[in-house]
Amino acid sequence: MLSRVADSLYWMSRYFERADHCARVLEANYNLMLNPSKLSTEERWHRIMASLGIAASADGIDPQMAMIKLTSDPDDESSIVSCIAESRENAGQVREQISSEMWERLNRLYHQVTRADARPETDSDPLRLVADVREGSYQFHGVTDATMNHGEGWQFIQLGKYMERCCALPVLLDAYFSAPGEADDLDWVGLLASCAAFESYCKVYTADLKPDSMAEFLLLNPEFPYSVRYAVERMSAAIAAISETSFTHATGRIERIAGRLRASLAYVQIAEIMNGGGLHRYLNSVIDQCNNLHAAVHVVYIDYPIQSALGA
Amino acid sequence: MPAQSANRPMPAPFSEYEIDAAYDEMFRARGRPRSHYKNLYTQLLNLPSEELHRSKREADLSFFNQGITFTVYGRAEGTEQIFPHDLLPRIITSSEWAVIERGLTQRITALNLFLADVYHEGRILKDRIIPGEIIYTCKHFRRQMHGVKVPRGVYVSVVGTDLIRLPDGRFVVLEDNLRVPSGVSYMLTSRKVMKQIFPTLFRKYGVRPIEQYSQALFSTLRSLAPEGRSTIVLLTPGIYNSAYFEHAFLARQMGIELVEGRDLVVHDNTVYMRTTSGLQRVDVIYRRVDDDFVDPLAFRVDSSLGVAGLFNAYRAGNVVLANALGTGVADDKAIYSYVPKMIRYYLGEDPIVDNVETFLMTDRVQREHVCDNLEKYVVKAVGESGGYGMLIGPHSSSEQRSEFREKILADPRNYIAQPTLSLSTAPCFMNGRVEPRHVDLRPYVLFGEKITIVPGGLTRVALRKGSLVVNSSQGGGSKDTWVLQN
Numbered sequence: 001m002l003s004r005v006a007d008s009l010y011w012m013s014r015y016f017e018r019a020d021h022c023a024r025v026l027e028a029n030y031n032l033m034l035n036p037s038k039l040s041t042e043e044r045w046h047r048i049m050a051s052l053g054i055a056a057s058a059d060g061i062d063p064q065m066a067m068i069k070l071t072s073d074p075d076d077e078s079s080i081v082s083c084i085a086e087s088r089e090n091a092g093q094v095r096e097q098i099s100s101e102m103w104e105r106l107n108r109l110y111h112q113v114t115r116a117d118a119r120p121e122t123d124s125d126p127l128r129l130v131a132d133v134r135e136g137s138y139q140f141h142g143v144t145d146a147t148m149n150h151g152e153g154w155q156f157i158q159l160g161k162y163m164e165r166c167c168a169l170p171v172l173l174d175a176y177f178s179a180p181g182e183a184d185d186l187d188w189v190g191l192l193a194s195c196a197a198f199e200s201y202c203k204v205y206t207a208d209l210k211p212d213s214m215a216e217f218l219l220l221n222p223e224f225p226y227s228v229r230y231a232v233e234r235m236s237a238a239i240a241a242i243s244e245t246s247f248t249h250a251t252g253r254i255e256r257i258a259g260r261l262r263a264s265l266a267y268v269q270i271a272e273i274m275n276g277g278g279l280h281r282y283l284n285s286v287i288d289q290c291n292n293l294h295a296a297v298h299v300v301y302i303d304y305p306i307q308s309a310l311g312a
Numbered sequence: 313m314p315a316q317s318a319n320r321p322m323p324a325p326f327s328e329y330e331i332d333a334a335y336d337e338m339f340r341a342r343g344r345p346r347s348h349y350k351n352l353y354t355q356l357l358n359l360p361s362e363e364l365h366r367s368k369r370e371a372d373l374s375f376f377n378q379g380i381t382f383t384v385y386g387r388a389e390g391t392e393q394i395f396p397h398d399l400l401p402r403i404i405t406s407s408e409w410a411v412i413e414r415g416l417t418q419r420i421t422a423l424n425l426f427l428a429d430v431y432h433e434g435r436i437l438k439d440r441i442i443p444g445e446i447i448y449t450c451k452h453f454r455r456q457m458h459g460v461k462v463p464r465g466v467y468v469s470v471v472g473t474d475l476i477r478l479p480d481g482r483f484v485v486l487e488d489n490l491r492v493p494s495g496v497s498y499m500l501t502s503r504k505v506m507k508q509i510f511p512t513l514f515r516k517y518g519v520r521p522i523e524q525y526s527q528a529l530f531s532t533l534r535s536l537a538p539e540g541r542s543t544i545v546l547l548t549p550g551i552y553n554s555a556y557f558e559h560a561f562l563a564r565q566m567g568i569e570l571v572e573g574r575d576l577v578v579h580d581n582t583v584y585m586r587t588t589s590g591l592q593r594v595d596v597i598y599r600r601v602d603d604d605f606v607d608p609l610a611f612r613v614d615s616s617l618g619v620a621g622l623f624n625a626y627r628a629g630n631v632v633l634a635n636a637l638g639t640g641v642a643d644d645k646a647i648y649s650y651v652p653k654m655i656r657y658y659l660g661e662d663p664i665v666d667n668v669e670t671f672l673m674t675d676r677v678q679r680e681h682v683c684d685n686l687e688k689y690v691v692k693a694v695g696e697s698g699g700y701g702m703l704i705g706p707h708s709s710s711e712q713r714s715e716f717r718e719k720i721l722a723d724p725r726n727y728i729a730q731p732t733l734s735l736s737t738a739p740c741f742m743n744g745r746v747e748p749r750h751v752d753l754r755p756y757v758l759f760g761e762k763i764t765i766v767p768g769g770l771t772r773v774a775l776r777k778g779s780l781v782v783n784s785s786q787g788g789g790s791k792d793t794w795v796l797q798n
Contacts, residue, residue, distance in 0.1 A: 001587055001588045001589075002569060002571065002575050002585060002586065002587055002588075003575070003586040003587060003588055004572065004574065004575050004586070006588050092551060093551060095551075095560065096560035096563065096564055096570060152588065242588070245588075245589075246587075246588045246589035246590075301588040302588075304586075304590070306577055306579055306584075306591065309586075309590045309591040310579060310591060
């Protein structure tokens, strides 16, 4: 497969996941913000921004504008609209490589979120956009799995999706756990809902919302799709499949980074991490390892030096 | 409303079918269809008009769903449009086709010999059949190609020749497209749609198949590859090119990689593509990028579509380009007028399919005659295509004519003139009625180990009533072309 094509598929998938994640976080929090809390609206928006890894601007946050900026502002590169546009742009570059159902679904979603009346006029408009993205995301993932060959290209799509998830979840967790004393039960519900995890969590731990249990669930659960461990497992599987189809490269470095991260999440115990506020450090190290993995994949499959590839 | 009356002998849906001086593909005279059109004629008389409308909607939807589009330039990031398609087939008899096939085979053979000659000894110039000056002033002449050996001596592997039919029924060549001709994907997809819509007609007629085009193209390209190596790729300028749909379509049909300039690297005069499995050597490039943009080191330095070093790899014989570089010198509109002479010179034969009479503006007598009678002529810039840069005398204003007169006098080499020709008309389905519209015909010729012409081609239609311009960029559409078995 052409390196450019692999790169476009990877980024199509990453941007799509980014939009989806943002939509999920906004949907969960927007609902909760209708309830009173000891935190001010502005403080709550600060945490939403932090949980998406967006630095708040110095002159504070205008709650009305914040929602618009994060959903439909095309000039804000982290807005949902911008991410969907980037995803579509990448898909357009390799349209003949993805199935037409995938292109149609993504294209339709793009037109849904960019059309003129998606400019928010009422409070409910941004929510409708968020709901469109959530719905579109389930459909896009569905047609991707159902209509595309599960070959190398599909594996790069998986890699992009789970890489993005692996980078986004630790940021989200960190925003809630950096000041756990301030959070009340409703905030914790907000965290779980941001990962569509409330029901799944309750099945494992009952409705008893203990910070340690939630951290354990979102970080180490091997079966829940929005846990860090699950995402790392999927990412490793994609990497292994790609390395099997491509046959010339020294993929040792990639497998080493992925293997170490995977082992750490599989064998660590939550108490070890939580002791003495070690969660923040642990989350940061997960992000660092993901970044290293991304760089290693890029240099082996996409933008490798010509000399090394010639074996000279 | 009566469907038929004494002073209106043509029944619905032909009530508005006017036959004029142009050759009509369907009717020999008012109400009298040619024998090979009788089946279609009867079918159209018997079909309720709602049925035709439904078929038209079905066809349009099918094109839409397949994403058969082209890009119109001059708008932000290129606007994609559905290629307009006419519902009714254009039918060609087997004997008419036999002439076209022999004529084009002869013509392409001669043009290819001409290219080999011009880029090597230049015998045809030394023998004063063609003035050297007209070659060296051609902007598509590539002096870098001098002495370069091409595999099998084939310069033009893919050709799309534009034919028109004169009022006397003869086909003549209007233009040879020897650089990067496009449109073949419309020919192939339109056939697929027509089969869904008119299965009965296909059964009645015995239409020769064209579906083998992609395999034929692939074999042609493979026949140019060096012994034992056959990695073939299609080089596209990218998604903003007007023919990108076709590039992706053909690459998929042939099962070869669709690459852009940035996917290729040249090392040690060898071309590689960047894949996730490392660099893979490329042997044949079916390039849909113009000469000028192929290699920024050898041609245009501002090109970002090409591959640095590609020309040197090509000259070293390490990669094959199809078509070869510099083929544009043989489809220059002034050099076109010498093609009948080339056929006589290289093959010692008379041309089977003629040229359109062409006046060279470099010749003083011809120039003066044309400049005095501009309203009778079509004037064309020699290096342009796609219907750009031309004056259609009878439809022009006096300002346009004086503007062109000045252009001609300022740069005579850049212009030729041809008499205004009445392209033949064919029945088209327009808003519920069948009306005549002007058409041309572009068959596709493949030249590798041998010459292959799939029976058919792209019939282009000037959809505006009375218009003679069939280019898709200027309101043209297409229709399926049926060549009959016998």
